[in-house]
Amino acid sequence: MCGIVGYIGYREAWPVIIKGLQRLEYRGYDSAGVALMNDQLRIFKKAGKVSDLKDSVEGEVLTGTAGMGHTRWATHGEPSDRNSHPHTSGDDRLAIIHNGIIENYSSLKETLLSRGHSFKSDTDTEVLIHLIEDIQQQTGLEIREAVRIALDKVIGAYAIVIMDKDEPGELIAARKGSPMVLGVGDGEYFIASDASPIIEYTKNVIYLNDNEIACIKRDELLIKNIDNTVQIPYVQELELKLEMLEKGGFDHFMLKEIFEQPRSIKDCMRGRIYPAEGYVQLGGIK
Ligand code: GLU
Numbered sequence: 001m002c003g004i005v006g007y008i009g010y011r012e013a014w015p016v017i018i019k020g021l022q023r024l025e026y027r028g029y030d031s032a033g034v035a036l037m038n039d040q041l042r043i044f045k046k047a048g049k050v051s052d053l054k055d056s057v058e059g060e061v062l063t064g065t066a067g068m069g070h071t072r073w074a075t076h077g078e079p080s081d082r083n084s085h086p087h088t089s090g091d092d093r094l095a096i097i098h099n100g101i102i103e104n105y106s107s108l109k110e111t112l113l114s115r116g117h118s119f120k121s122d123t124d125t126e127v128l129i130h131l132i133e134d135i136q137q138q139t140g141l142e143i144r145e146a147v148r149i150a151l152d153k154v155i156g157a158y159a160i161v162i163m164d165k166d167e168p169g170e171l172i173a174a175r176k177g178s179p180m181v182l183g184v185g186d187g188e189y190f191i192a193s194d195a196s197p198i199i200e201y202t203k204n205v206i207y208l209n210d211n212e213i214a215c216i217k218r219d220e221l222l223i224k225n226i227d228n229t230v231q232i233p234y235v236q237e238l239e240l241k242l243e244m245l246e247k248g249g250f251d252h253f254m255l256k257e258i259f260e261q262p263r264s265i266k267d268c269m270r271g272r273i274y275p276a277e278g279y280v281q282l283g284g285i286k
Contacts, residue, residue: 031084042060085125098158172214
């Protein structure tokens, strides 16, 4: 199960994101990547551990007060640098990180290929960012609206964060079926798959609901539903301490592991077992 961490505010985003990804390492993953916004949109990604990613960026410019990071649990395309997230649009203007599966990605990909798009990875995720780009090219709509329309065409589960080079002060986050939490700070916002990367900065959180899209600036938050109605965010105060959060509310790690087994098995099999077709596909075994 992958992890997502996003930040926009006044701090340097890189250390917040890397630390956050490390807090989510318990979820299991095969690759890691980060996008940072400074004078340009910079992307760093690597198969392997978050520590491998850190080692690979020595000497790079890692400044920027907005960014997003991802740990990937591959479902579409082998674990590799090329298939790691973030993925970009054809013109490299948009970047996306995604947790989940776009089930109708192959029909969307066919349509996009016929319209001249070409792809750099084997992932379902890259198809989604090209779809958003395509909608913008066809309609001239702003990014938030293009994301909403694209998500309406998507079947599957997702938690996503999107960055747009032309909107450097904004992150767009959305979810359906995959968890996502927003941390509300003073002049800053955090995004994560669970509250553990957020809690040391703020206790005020918003749990995004299915089908909600959040447009996040450092001092402004707008949440809309996929049908374009504005939602009033419900900010709640986290009572759990970091140690408790890491134990998922259980008294001991052992209990947590026992109760997480059904979900862990489901996550392992996600995208690999197709019950309707009576068919199993495991990486490396044809
Ligand atoms: N389906 C996407 C991929 O294979 C995201 C997997 C994940 O949830 O990490 O890249």
